[in-house]
Amino acid sequence: MISKTTEKPDAPKASTSTDTAASSSGAGKDLLLALLTEQQTFTVVDRFSQAHQAGDIPAQAAYYQSLIPTDKPQAGQQYAFEVNLDACTGCKGCVTACHNLNGLDDNEAWREVGLLTSNDVSLPVVQHITTACHHCVEPGCLEGCPVMAYDKNPDTGIVKHLDDQCIGCQYCLLKCPYDVPKYNADMGIVRKCDMCTDRLDEGEAPACVQACPDKAISIKLVDTVEAQKNAQKQDFLADSPDCTITTPTTRYVSKRLAGVSLHAPQSKPRAEHGHLPLVVMLVLTQLGVGALLAERLLLPFANSWTQLISSAMGFGIGMFGMTCAILHLGRPLYAYRAFLGWRTSWLSREIIAFNGFAAAVHLHITMVALKNNLIPTFILEKIPFAIPTIPTWLTGWASVLTGLAGVFCSMMIYIDTKRPCWNLKNTATKFGMTGVVLGLAAAIVATCVGAILNQSAIKPDHLMLMNLALIIATAIKVGFELTHLTYNTKALPLVLVARVALGITGGVLLPFVFLTMVSMADPMILAAISGTSFACLTLGELAERYLYFAASDALRMPGITISDGGHH
Numbered sequence: 009m010i011s012k013t014t015e016k017p018d019a020p021k022a023s024t025s026t027d028t029a030a031s032s033s034g035a036g037k038d039l040l041l042a043l044l045t046e047q048q049t050f051t052v053v054d055r056f057s058q059a060h061q062a063g064d065i066p067a068q069a070a071y072y073q074s075l076i077p078t079d080k081p082q083a084g085q086q087y088a089f090e091v092n093l094d095a096c097t098g099c100k101g102c103v104t105a106c107h108n109l110n111g112l113d114d115n116e117a118w119r120e121v122g123l124l125t126s127n128d129v130s131l132p133v134v135q136h137i138t139t140a141c142h143h144c145v146e147p148g149c150l151e152g153c154p155v156m157a158y159d160k161n162p163d164t165g166i167v168k169h170l171d172d173q174c175i176g177c178q179y180c181l182l183k184c185p186y187d188v189p190k191y192n193a194d195m196g197i198v199r200k201c202d203m204c205t206d207r208l209d210e211g212e213a214p215a216c217v218q219a220c221p222d223k224a225i226s227i228k229l230v231d232t233v234e235a236q237k238n239a240q241k242q243d244f245l246a247d248s249p250d251c252t253i254t255t256p257t258t259r260y261v262s263k264r265l266a267g268v269s270l271h272a273p274q275s276k277p278r279a280e281h282g283h284l285p286l287v288v289m290l291v292l293t294q295l296g297v298g299a300l301l302a303e304r305l306l307l308p309f310a311n312s313w314t315q316l317i318s319s320a321m322g323f324g325i326g327m328f329g330m331t332c333a334i335l336h337l338g339r340p341l342y343a344y345r346a347f348l349g350w351r352t353s354w355l356s357r358e359i360i361a362f363n364g365f366a367a368a369v370h371l372h373i374t375m376v377a378l379k380n381n382l383i384p385t386f387i388l389e390k391i392p393f394a395i396p397t398i399p400t401w402l403t404g405w406a407s408v409l410t411g412l413a414g415v416f417c418s419m420m421i422y423i424d425t426k427r428p429c430w431n432l433k434n435t436a437t438k439f440g441m442t443g444v445v446l447g448l449a450a451a452i453v454a455t456c457v458g459a460i461l462n463q464s465a466i467k468p469d470h471l472m473l474m475n476l477a478l479i480i481a482t483a484i485k486v487g488f489e490l491t492h493l494t495y496n497t498k499a500l501p502l503v504l505v506a507r508v509a510l511g512i513t514g515g516v517l518l519p520f521v522f523l524t525m526v527s528m529a530d531p532m533i534l535a536a537i538s539g540t541s542f543a544c545l546t547l548g549e550l551a552e553r554y555l556y557f558a559a560s561d562a563l564r565m566p567g568i569t570i571s572d573g574g575h576h
Contacts, residue, residue, distance in 0.1 A: 072213035075226040086145075086165020087203060088230040088257035091138055094264045095224035098123070098136030105219030106140070109204070116190055118201040119216050122567030124246060124270040133268055137245065138225060139565045140216065141188045141201035142256030143167045145232050145239075149200075152183035152424070154356040155345040157198075161205070165232070165257070168202045171195075175345055176338020179355050182425045185249035186256065187564035196338025203227070230257050246270040247566035253426045272566035277499040279558040285336035287553045289329045290418055291446075293362060294439060295546065296326025297411030298447020299454075300369065304404050306451055306474070312380035314458030319376055321450050322407070323369040330362055354424055358417035365410040372403035415439060429494045429561050438556060441485040442549050445515060448478045449542040452522075456535035466534065468526045475519040475526075482515025482545070489552060496559040503558070507551035514544025 081087060098121050106112070106119040119140040126133035143160075147167045150158035157173040158180070160166070169189070174197040180189045181198065189198045204214035208227070212218075217225045232255075238244070239251035245260050246269070303310070303318035310318070334340045350356040375398050377383045388395075419439050422430040452474050459466045486508060497504055518541035522534065529537075 072218045075217050075223060076208065076211070076213050077227060077229050079229070081164055081229055084232055085229045086143070086232060086257065087208065087227055088143060088165070088235075088259065089140065089203070090226045090228045090259045090261060092224045092226075093135055093137065093260055093262040095220075095222040096136050096138055097222060097224075098138075099221065101219045101221060102138050102216035102225060105215040106201070109215040112199075113192060113194065116192060116199070118190065118199070120565070120568050122565060122569070123273065124567045125273055127269040127271055131268060133265065133270065135265065135270060137260070137565075137567060138216070139186070139258070139568065141167060141203070142186060142254075142258040143203060145235055145255035145257060148183035148185065148254045148425075149180035149189055151352045152179050152349075152355065154179065154347070154349040154353045154359070155342075156348050164205065164208070166203050166205050166208075167200075168205065169198060169200050171197055171199065173345070174198055174339070175342045177336065177346070177355065178338075179353070179421070182422070182427075185253050185426060185563040187562070187568065191338070193338070198338075228259065230259070232257075245566065247272045249563040250426065275569075277496045279496065279499045280560050280562050282554050282558045283336065284554070285332050285334075287550055287557065289333035289336075290439070291442060291546070291549045291553050292325050292329025292332070293365075293411075293418070294415055294443040295446040295450065295549075296322040296324075296329065296369075297365070297408070297415055298322075298443035298445075299325070299450040300372075300404070300407045300411055300447075301443070302447040302451035303454075304408055306455075306470075310455065311458055311462045311464060312376070312382065313461040314454050316373065316376050316380070316382060317454040317458050317461075318451060319369065319373045319404075319407075321454060322411075323366070323373055325450075326362075326369070326411070327366055330366065354417050354420040358414055358421060361410060361414035361417050365407060365414050368403065368407040368410050371398065372400065372407045375400045375403045415443060425563075427560055427563055429492075429559075430556075434492055437488055438485070438552065441481065441488070442552075445478065445481045445485055446542075446545060446549060448474055448481060449514070449538070449545050452478065452538045453535065453542050456531055456538050460531050460535060466526070466531055471526050471534070472523055475522050478519050478541075479516050482511055482519075486511045486515070494559050494561055496561060497555065500555060500559055503551055503555055507548055507555060510544045510548030510551060514541045514546075514548055518544065 077087070100121050103117060103119050103121060107117060110118060112118065119138060122137050122139065124135045124137060143166055145165075147158065147160060149169075150160055150167060154177060155173050155175050157170045157175075159168050159170060161168065176191070176196040176198065178189075178191050178198060181187070181191060189200045191198050204212075204216075207214055214227065217227060235257050236255050239255040242251050244251045244256060244258075299318050299322035303315055303322070334343055337343055346359045347356050350360060374395070378395060378397065379400055419432075419435050423432055423435050452471065455471060455474070456466065490508070493504075518537055522537050522541070525537070526534065
């Protein structure tokens with residue numbers, strides 16, 4: 009028998025440095041080859057694109073192709089949204105798609121979904137509506153923008169917002185009757201829907217159109233003349249603002265709702281945005297103009313100090329108000345652009361007029377001081393040129409006229425929005441009477457202080473006449489406001505009470521006290537009373553102007569719920 013023996017395996021050999029280097033070199037070549045090979049492969053997007061072209065996967069174009077026009081707009085046509093109300097379920101898929109594609113902030117939405125209900129209890133209907141920019145034939149946002157930050161494409165009719173041009177004045181929010189532009193506080197600008205124009209240019213549907221699971225939204229070609237005729241007939245959507253303001257092009261169609269009367273559910277009174285910088289600006293500029301007008305009309309009764317104080321109050325307070333307006337801008341460093349839209353924007357015209365007012369008043373104060381030798385000699389000696397003499401009547405009335413032009417433009421800014429509570433009667437009365445009331449109060453203060461500085465006796469008859477005029481003017485203004493309250497005033501009861509209390513105290517009670525003491529009191533006491541009256545009236549007018557904004561009946565699409573966070 010032969011036995012088998014098992015050989016022991018050889019012991020492992022020690023590796024040399026030469027072997028290690030060769031191994032590392034080979035690994036490096038393998039890595040380089042792997043990277044080069046990977047570079048030649050397609051990305052996920054490329055592979056998806058190839059599969060899409062080869063028809064290996066369902067093509068999205070087959071889904072949305074029927075929802076966008078195959079032809080470009082011809083002369084007299086433009087793109088427009090069409091919403092099939094019978095298909096809209098209120099799922100808000102369009103809102104989500106718009107939000108994601110455009111990278112909007114959490115509290116920002118360019119497309120919204122609202123709710124309408126039936127007026128007929130025997131035929132209950134709940135109808136969701138989806139709404140975005142209507143790309144109007146005559147867009148209010150474009151016409152009102154002071155920096156020309158809107159553009160309506162002449163070929164497609166799409167209204168685009170030019171973000172780089174915007175200064176964040178938010179006037180387009182007031183001009184749009186459908187609450188379309190949205191203010192982004194972080195960016196300091198306004199933004200809005202542009203119908204995904206870049207996608208349309210490539211034959212791709214807008215995000216909202218492509219995302220709707222029921223094909224409720226589509227893009228159509230509309231005839232602008234026909235759109236204007238439909239606007240005249242108010243053929244748009246139930247409870248929507250007057251179509252003739254901007255002529256919206258969106259069409260809401262339905263077979264199910266034929267003959268059904270719809271309305272937006274009634275909501276509780278709520279305060280709108282108060283626009284505090286605009287509140288201060290409007291009141292103080294009207295005060296400044298009123299003080300200058302009072303100085304001109306009461307000139308026969310005024311000494312040189314009274315005239316100078318009235319002019320200085322008008323200039324200083326008015327300029328402070330104009331400066332406060334800059335705080336309303338999201339991008340104040342670009343405020344110099346605000347005159348660009350002077351052809352169509354009342355806001356641009358207001359800015360131009362008040363800048364003329366500031367220059368005219370500055371010149372007027374200088375001429376009054378020179379005429380009455382109120383500029384110290386050592387200051388005149390340091391001026392290297394001779395100051396030309398201009399008649400004070402000319403500079404005074406130039407100040408008044410430019411100021412009145414500015415106040416008129418201020419009125420038109422809000423009248424032009426077509427909000428019901430900002431109509432001509434309401435706005436002209438409030439803005440005009442603010443100038444009258446505060447101008448008279450400022451003139452009384454200037455008269456008392458002027459008499460003290462001039463060391464002259466106060467003329468009782470003159471001051472009694474001005475205080476009687478102040479009492480009458482205040483009673484007229486407060487009475488008008490109380491008889492023209494808006495529905496939303498109920499949301500601001502404390503502000504209304506404060507406004508009336510300050511107005512009556514400063515414009516009726518204190519002037520009455522002044523009348524009883526004018527013949528016997530020391531000028532310092534009369535100056536203190538008139539100063540307190542002036543302060544109360546100014547605070548009261550600020551409260552009134554806050555109510556003008558916060559209690560306004562803002563125009564917007566019906567049924568859209570406004571979040572407490574707001575968009576201002």
